[in-house]
Amino acid sequence: MTTAIKTVTSGKTTCPYCGVGCGVNLTLPRSATEAVPPVSGDVDHPANFGRLCVKGSSLAETIQSDDRLLTPMVDGQPVDWELAIETVSAKIAQVIKDHGPDAFAFYLSGQILTEDYYVANKLAKGFIGTANVDTNSRLCMASAVVGYKRAFGSDTVPCNYEDLELCDLLIMVGSNAAWTHPILYQRIAAAKKQRPSMKVVVIDPRETATCDIADLHLAIKPGSDAAIFSFLVSDSAQAGILDHDFIDNHTTGFDVALAQANESTPNLSFTAGFCEISAQDLERLASWWRNTAKTVTFYSQGVNQSSSGVDKCNAIINCHLATGRIGKEGAGPFSITGQPNAMGGREVGGLANQLAAHMDFATPGAQGLVQRFWQAPNMATENGLKAVDLFQAMEEGKVKVVWIMSTNPMVSLPDTAQVRRALEKCDLVIVSDCKAHTDTTAMADVLFPATGWSEKDGTVTNSERCISRQRGLLPAPGEAKHDWWAICEVAKSLGFQEAFSYQDVHEIFAEHAALSTFENNGKRDFDIGHFSQITQAEYDALAPVQWPVPKGKSEGTKRMFGDGHFFTPDGRARFIAITPVLPKSQASQEWPFTLNTGRVRDQWHTMTRTGDATSLAKHTAQPYVEIHPKDAKRLGIKDKALVRLTSLYGEALLKAKVSRAVAPGNVFAPIHWTQQFANASVISNLIPQVVDPLSGQPESKHARVQLEAVSDICYGLIVSAVPLVLSDCLYWCQVPSEQGCHYEVVWPNGQTQASLKSIDVEQNQELAEKIEWLEYLNPVTQQMRLAKLVSQKLTLLVYLHPQPEAIMADWLISRLVINTPLSVKDRLAILVGIPANIEDKGEIVCSCYQVGSKQIEKAVESGICSVDELGDKLKCGTNCGSCLPELKRFIPSVAELSV
Ligand SMILES: Nc1nc2c(c(=O)[nH]1)N[C@H]1C(S)=C(S)[C@@H](COP(=O)(O)OP(=O)(O)OC[C@H]3O[C@@H](n4cnc5c(=O)[nH]c(N)nc54)[C@H](O)[C@@H]3O)O[C@H]1N2
Ligand SMILES: Nc1nc2c(c(=O)[nH]1)N[C@H]1C(S)=C(S)[C@@H](COP(=O)(O)OP(=O)(O)OC[C@H]3O[C@@H](n4cnc5c(=O)[nH]c(N)nc54)[C@H](O)[C@@H]3O)O[C@H]1N2
Ligand code: SF4
Ligand SMILES: [Mo]
Secondary structure (H helix, E strand, C coil), X not given: CCCCCCCCCEEEEECCCCCCCCEEEEECCCCCCCCCCCCEECCCCXXXXXXXXXXXXXXHHHCXXXXXXXXXXXXXXXXXXXXXXXXXXXXXXXXXXXXXXXHEEEEECCCCCHHHHHHHHHHHHHHHCCCCEEXXXXXXXXXXXXXXXXXXXXXXXXXXXXXXXXXXXXXXXXXXXXXXXXXXHHHHHHHHHHCCCCEEEEECCCCCHHXXXXXXXXXXXXXXXXXXXXHHHHHHHHHCCCCHHHHHHHEECXXXXXXXXXXXXXXXHHHHHHHCCCHHHHHHHHHHHHHCCCEEEXXXXXXXXXXXXXXXXXXXHHHHHHCXXXXXXXXXXXXXXXXXXXXXXXXXXXXXXXXXXXXXXXXXXXXXXXXXXXXXXXXXXXXXXXXXXXXXXXXXXXXXXXXXXXXXXXXXXXXXXXXXXXXXXXXXXXXXXXXXXXXXXXXXCEEEEECCCCCXXXXXXXXXXXXXXXXXXXXXXXXXXXXXXXXXXXXXHCCCCHHHCCCCHHHHHHHHHHHHHCCCCCCCXXXXXHHCCCCHHHHXXXXXXECCCCCCCCCCCCCCCCCCCCCCCCCCEECCCCCCCCCCCCCCCCCCEEEEEECCCCCCCCCCCHHHCHHHHCCCCCCEEEECHHHHHHHCCCCCCEEEEECCCCEEEEXXXXXXXXXXXXXXXXXXXXXXXXXXXXXXXXXXXXXXCCCCCECCCCXXXXXXXXXCEEEEEEEECCCCCCCCCCEEEEECCCXXXXXXXXXXXXXXXXXXXXXXXXCCHHHHCCEEEEEEEECCCCEXXXXXXXXXXXXXXXXXXXXXXXXXXXXXXXXXXXXXXXXXXXXXXXXXXXXXXXXXXXXXXXXXXCEXXXXXXXXXXXCCCCHHXXXXXXXXXXXXXXXXXXXXXXXXXXXXXXX
16 A cells, blocks of 8 residues: 555544444554554443454454455456446446346445445435345345334334343344454443343354353254244233233234234243243243343344244344333343444435335335435336345346445355356446455456545444444555445436535535435434534544434434334334244255354454454364264264265355254354355355345355265365465365465365476476475375475475364464574474474464463363463453453363362
8 A cells, every 4th residue: 555644643433343333443554654553442432432352453454455456447457437437337328228227236235334325325216216226234134124114113223232231131042242243242241240130041053152141042943033932922921921001002913913922832832842942941031031121132143044034023022012121221122233334224225125214115205205305317116126136137137237335245145156147147247345356356347446444434323323433544545436436426427417426425424314304303213314414524523323313312312212102104013923934944854954154253254354364364264164073973074174065056165163062953154255265165155045025135044955074085284485376176275374375275185296286386497496395204194294495495385184183384384484594493393293392372262362272271271260360371361352252161160170
């Protein structure tokens, strides 16, 4: 990055990762050549009060990337912005003329800012005339949105983060918050520590780090959640804990919903059987529910990513309405959002089945209202295509131009083979991204270089409706431009100059605020009219605030529905009758395993940002599949061995992680690895395009797969001074490392020699003469080690072993860069693989202080018996605290100690 540094030296901004939305202090480097100093948490931000998790703490490491997209590209050639904009707008104009506006689509992301979202939505729905504006949020919280709208008449999150600390019972459903919303999890853990009577229940088929604070873990049959909440409604009626005043005065539909609940889940033992849990455990939950008015149900992707995700959300909401546990301190149904600005997207209406500003196409008068406000020449009149339908229409040739912004559908949409076919068929694929190389930029005809976090300016809304600023403190690299700017330039080039001539981003925010309050008069929940005249200076100084912020209420709104008024036509909340059903994809003889997918602690999505932070790669270096020991034994799969997963749609190669955290018959795999990091581990290859009929959200948590051990192979580790092309490998995974390149590989037996030749083509004749090979073969273990020295310096090291092995890659890599000839001792050590005087840390558990499992085990063996003592000795867990649940597992329980 070469551009000059601005005069400001530091500023407050918001973390670009999860929906907790923590405030971050960013300090600028003193010169363009210096590294960005580590960030810190903003003590004034109401989401985190100064704390950051491990991803947030590592943000500075991810800013200066070598793989930034620095210039617009058309058909693989760098061009200037003018030509790129012209190319795009000419094609859009022609396609609209020939095929109508619905041949164009935006595919956006909960990671763009509200202002970017607003102009994209306005351009498509008011000016081009299509509602084909969908987003990766479809894969994330679409079911939660529809659930809220069915119940409340509006997409309103009732609760706030304080409620998580104030409640007496917290039910966490389908959420691994310890890893995915770490700062909220830490707030919950701290509240529970202070008030041990507070109960936490985790409902998840898998045992996760979140279970660490659970008083009760219900490892239910995958997808059976709705039955639990259906049962809680009928049980509440039987136990006489219904809030009749609330039901009578503020809701409709209770009798029908209760009758359905009684029929679907007639009693405790039926429900426990349906969910495959013990009746005692279910009774424990039910009795806590009966006796605890202050209950929050906190739910995430284990609920939303389901073919009946909306019903599951409403089953949860029904329980809260029936007992009046909503709109009060420490009570409510709390859908937690994943992305930093999934909420902002919902607010502008950036989904294909929304119009704008929390209005739908079907909202009476809404189309006219928005048309008048925008002075729009070509209003869309009906819902557009939801993500999966959109890519299917693309494959059918109906959508001919797609503009993908800030998302990587080649990795995140289900059935990536279909996504590839769709993008191949599409006449013009425009991709706006910060990175040059992603699985999706590889499919683009036109690339727009985007500014990223720390460079771009705007607002995001977190899970508790809190709007806060992301501030552009660093200069844009190369020709990168803000997303809103690129959208407005295309709009102007299409002839819509007047409506898109914003001088600065605060003008977009002001317009968004003005629309939210336009002819609102309390009819719509989303009203931030207070900001409709906001000036640049006020916008720059904007402090975090929770919407609604109508005119005259500048302090915002902490909690919703305290007055029992809802945004339905009659002002009452609606009960929805629910029939619990299981996932569409059920295991069968041919496809005996249920594949569950999700996240790991230290990676974010498709690793385009976290993959740059080498410290974050240490926690989980390679893609894996978690498999129960019984299944592993039956299939002859050893820990760390290569496994092939196959579904009807594709396959993936992953390393086995044999663990009792998953139940027999279930496997779990993380979603993060792309073809940029591993050749054959994209998990969405295996997921069918099965969606919830109401929300269109894919059932990404449940796929049917087969599993097999890959045999006749040899495992390898390669460290190299330069990047290698590993085309001959069956499996390769590049593990981010500080220097050089680190690959984990697998070759078919017998192919190794040929493959080694293919990666080691030394073109330079002069150098070739200075090459020296060190070789070592252990005839007993069949382990082979090869080291290539050029002028006595190590440049390439290959370890081959018939079984998977944990090798101290870090130390080997560090030998690559010493610029002096290798000592005799090191020559020996690299072939043995273990340096004489360096401690093997094992797998890294604490990323902040790089403390590994072997160090922790040693400390525990020496008599340490609490996490606090571990922290005193090794510092692990004393910074961001993200590893605390894992650290606890190293500490022997009282029972174990007494054996
Ligand atoms: N480290 C990290 N944090 C992140 C992200 C990231 O990529 N990395 N991404 C962010 C985003 S966008 C999102 S949406 C959130 C997601 O946050 P979470 O929803 O907490 O994360 P997941 O790991 O996708 O899934 C949560 C849990 O659902 C469980 N589950 C699967 N099937 C079922 C079921 O049928 N019932 C129940 N009750 N549970 C089930 C899984 O076992 C898993 O533990 O995380 C956000 N935070
Ligand atoms: N099987 C399975 N599939 C899933 C899930 C699952 O649990 N299981 N989870 C789903 C969920 S909840 C989500 S949210 C998705 C996430 O999946 P994606 O949205 O596909 O993943 P990201 O890696 O976040 O993609 C963001 C892209 O935007 C780029 N980018 C970052 N900032 C900016 C910016 O400011 N402007 C522009 N133009 N580009 C930017 C990044 O470089 C990156 O390429 O995956 C979904 N897919
Ligand atoms: S919890 Fe971590 S990832 Fe989420 S916003 Fe806060 S610092 Fe960022
Ligand atoms: Mo998400």
